[in-house]
Amino acid sequence: MDLEGHFDDFERRDWEEDAEGTVRFAMVGLGWWTREYAVPATNESDICETTVVVSSSTEKAEDFAAEVDTVEAALTYDEFQDGEAAEHYDAVYVATPNALHLPYVEAAAESGKDVLLEKPMEASSERAEQIVEAVDAADDVTLMVAYRMHTDPAVRRMRELVESGFIGEPAHVHGHMGQPLLEMIPDPDQWRLDPDLAGPGASVTDLGIYPINTTRFVLDSAPQSVQAATYSGAEGFEDVPDERAAFTITYEGNVLASMTASQNVHKNGFLRITGTEGELLLEPAFLGPSDLTVSRGDVEADLTLPEWGEKQQMNEEFEYFANHLLTDRQPPGDAEHGLVDMRAIEAVFESAERGERIDL
Amino acid sequence: MDLEGHFDDFERRDWEEDAEGTVRFAMVGLGWWTREYAVPATNESDICETTVVVSSSTEKAEDFAAEVDTVEAALTYDEFQDGEAAEHYDAVYVATPNALHLPYVEAAAESGKDVLLEKPMEASSERAEQIVEAVDAADDVTLMVAYRMHTDPAVRRMRELVESGFIGEPAHVHGHMGQPLLEMIPDPDQWRLDPDLAGPGASVTDLGIYPINTTRFVLDSAPQSVQAATYSGAEGFEDVPDERAAFTITYEGNVLASMTASQNVHKNGFLRITGTEGELLLEPAFLGPSDLTVSRGDVEADLTLPEWGEKQQMNEEFEYFANHLLTDRQPPGDAEHGLVDMRAIEAVFESAERGERIDL
Numbered sequence: 001m002d003l004e005g006h007f008d009d010f011e012r013r014d015w016e017e018d019a020e021g022t023v024r025f026a027m028v029g030l031g032w033w034t035r036e037y038a039v040p041a042t043n044e045s046d047i048c049e050t051t052v053v054v055s056s057s058t059e060k061a062e063d064f065a066a067e068v069d070t071v072e073a074a075l076t077y078d079e080f081q082d083g084e085a086a087e088h089y090d091a092v093y094v095a096t097p098n099a100l101h102l103p104y105v106e107a108a109a110e111s112g113k114d115v116l117l118e119k120p121m122e123a124s125s126e127r128a129e130q131i132v133e134a135v136d137a138a139d140d141v142t143l144m145v146a147y148r149m150h151t152d153p154a155v156r157r158m159r160e161l162v163e164s165g166f167i168g169e170p171a172h173v174h175g176h177m178g179q180p181l182l183e184m185i186p187d188p189d190q191w192r193l194d195p196d197l198a199g200p201g202a203s204v205t206d207l208g209i210y211p212i213n214t215t216r217f218v219l220d221s222a223p224q225s226v227q228a229a230t231y232s233g234a235e236g237f238e239d240v241p242d243e244r245a246a247f248t249i250t251y252e253g254n255v256l257a258s259m260t261a262s263q264n265v266h267k268n269g270f271l272r273i274t275g276t277e278g279e280l281l282l283e284p285a286f287l288g289p290s291d292l293t294v295s296r297g298d299v300e301a302d303l304t305l306p307e308w309g310e311k312q313q314m315n316e317e318f319e320y321f322a323n324h325l326l327t328d329r330q331p332p333g334d335a336e337h338g339l340v341d342m343r344a345i346e347a348v349f350e351s352a353e354r355g356e357r358i359d360l
Numbered sequence: 361m362d363l364e365g366h367f368d369d370f371e372r373r374d375w376e377e378d379a380e381g382t383v384r385f386a387m388v389g390l391g392w393w394t395r396e397y398a399v400p401a402t403n404e405s406d407i408c409e410t411t412v413v414v415s416s417s418t419e420k421a422e423d424f425a426a427e428v429d430t431v432e433a434a435l436t437y438d439e440f441q442d443g444e445a446a447e448h449y450d451a452v453y454v455a456t457p458n459a460l461h462l463p464y465v466e467a468a469a470e471s472g473k474d475v476l477l478e479k480p481m482e483a484s485s486e487r488a489e490q491i492v493e494a495v496d497a498a499d500d501v502t503l504m505v506a507y508r509m510h511t512d513p514a515v516r517r518m519r520e521l522v523e524s525g526f527i528g529e530p531a532h533v534h535g536h537m538g539q540p541l542l543e544m545i546p547d548p549d550q551w552r553l554d555p556d557l558a559g560p561g562a563s564v565t566d567l568g569i570y571p572i573n574t575t576r577f578v579l580d581s582a583p584q585s586v587q588a589a590t591y592s593g594a595e596g597f598e599d600v601p602d603e604r605a606a607f608t609i610t611y612e613g614n615v616l617a618s619m620t621a622s623q624n625v626h627k628n629g630f631l632r633i634t635g636t637e638g639e640l641l642l643e644p645a646f647l648g649p650s651d652l653t654v655s656r657g658d659v660e661a662d663l664t665l666p667e668w669g670e671k672q673q674m675n676e677e678f679e680y681f682a683n684h685l686l687t688d689r690q691p692p693g694d695a696e697h698g699l700v701d702m703r704a705i706e707a708v709f710e711s712a713e714r715g716e717r718i719d720l
Contacts (some may be wrong), residue, residue, distance in 0.1 A: 171604045172620045174534045178634060227587045229717070231614040234636075244531050246616035248606045254591040256606035258618035260532045266639050266655065274538060279626050295626065357589070357715035
């Protein structure tokens with residue numbers, strides 16, 4: 001593709017195929033992300049619709065259902081697991097705390113429902129493996145892990161530029177995602193800081209997964225070994241090892257990726273890929289609109305799509321998933337794909353504790 | 361200092377004291393850096409002057425001497441070591457290949473001459489220790505390692521901003537320096553790729569030392585442990601382990617610094633310090649003019665001094681060194697300071713080989 005194409009057709013949906021029909025979603029877990037991004041994303045789309053909502057109590061589910069015209073059933077988690085109202089939805093969006101993903105994916109798979117599963121897959125790779133097994137055992141169930149960067153146009157253009165050789169051979173990656181969690185959600189008892197619900201850490205699991213997975217996607221390359229250091233010292237982070245974490249992941253092709261994540265820093269995210277001939281910098285990234293700067297030799301260009309924030313990312317992700325379902329295609333980010341990230345995340349904690357490189 | 365001060369007085373020399381006199385330099389090693397940056401830096405200054413030049417042969421030294429009005433003697437390395445023309449200079453600038461630093465520093469120290477020593481100090485920490493000993497044994501000799509970032513105004517302003525708490529508590533660093541060495545100097549036999557002359561590596565030793573040392577300077581904090589990965593694959597890098605290197609250094613205060621260096625990538629350098637409240641980004645950095653972006657909360661400002669390249673950095677460094685000599689002060693970057701970097705660099709290679717964290 002020539003440079004002009006990158007500008008004129010930046011948002012093109014290279015993944016889209018002609019499709020007919022609508023995918024009706026059951027929304028499992030009604031946190032702010034589901035209410036503010038996921039449900040609006042389905043209902044602004046011509047091919048998605050939220051028809052069922054699932055929460056911890058009938059009251060919570062019904063309260064939210066009253067705000068959304070398209071909802072036909074409001075269920076508790078137990079009712080959902082019992083298969084109630086199954087005729088009202090085709091697919092399930094799972095956005096509960098990490099450690100609760102498995103039972104709802106199992107319930108969905110048993111009913112033959114497709115699953116869009118928030119990342120990280122679960123609280124441990126062991127439980128993530130059980131998700132893989134549940135999907136494998138089910139009859140024609142498609143599961144996609146909700147890596148919204150896979151459908152961000154700036155990230156897809158990055159991937160094309162790497163594949164086309166624009167930056168030469170990729171050599172280094174610098175990636176980071178950080179935010180001041182306790183300023184954003186001033187509750188020390190929140191699930192993201194509770195290892196029983198979130199998994200082994202607070203920052204790597206929730207934030208570090210973005211640079212880890214986006215690098216995999218952009219380079220089309222798997223992580224091979226991990227070295228890491230973590231630290232926790234601030235109030236509120238007593239139960240997790242990674243108020244901040246730094247980890248070097250070697251990807252296939254001997255790409256050395258230097259990544260960091262923290263739930264207790266200034267809000268920012270970036271992903272920089274340096275090659276023998278040029279460099280791609282996505283910054284800001286992960287936390288809202290992505291801005292792509294492309295360098296090669298002495299020339300630098302800025303490919304910016306300023307309005308493409310979390311809302312557009314979620315709209316695109318739901319349509320991407322639905323379009324694949326309606327055309328009988330498995331999107332690349334399947335359960336096996338998500339499991340690789342779970343293992344990389346666990347290797348970060350193991351390496352930090354042992355002070356040794358962990359091969360994956 | 362208020363924000364206005366950062367703009368109006370960006371280049372201020374907070375280190376300068378009233379001084380009288382001139383420091384006369386012997387330039388040891390007449391490579392392109394000495395000829396194009398060091399000698400012009402002295403001769404544009406009111407307090408520095410190049411009066412002696414030293415090279416491998418009389419002819420080479422005399423050829424260059426003929427181009428510089430102020431030169432009073434042109435010596436071979438042997439003549440310099442024998443103390444010839446010692447009455448014509450007060451201080452020595454050593455810019456030979458790394459593994460040749462020690463004998464010339466020893467010769468200078470024995471003659472009581474002060475030394476501005478290019479980084480890295482030597483090819484090994486063992487030889488760097490011998491430099492420390494030579495200076496200690498000498499009578500009133502001041503040695504400064506030539507970390508030109510210490511006098512770069514953008515770096516000094518970064519340091520003040522960190523010290524003032526502008527970014528809160530520093531948490532993460534991302535640092536990188538990379539260049540396509542064999543495109544810049546198309547000679548596979550050059551000393552930077554020869555471990556006998558350069559030391560254990562090509563990229564960490566020559567380039568990685570910039571983010572390592574500049575982070576020390578900006579945070580006023582020492583490296584405590586190192587984890588690293590290295591890779592060499594390209595033609596020309598057969599004799600060195602680090603065509604590319606990624607290393608995590610934990611600095612005092614549990615600051616996790618993710619750093620990379622490569623002699624075979626797109627040319628760029630940056631240093632980013634992320635704190636609990638804000639972020640400082642120096643980019644480009646190390647390879648020419650430095651551009652400082654300062655963020656805190658939702659506000660971002662760009663403090664740019666576009667004309668401040670290698671030339672200005674070297675002018676400033678020579679005047680900084682000379683001003684300290686003329687006012688009888690030891691600048692912070694002494695031999696003990698340089699030795700810390702040598703040990704960190706060796707730990708990078710040891711960690712990469714053993715796959716283990718190395719405590720310093």
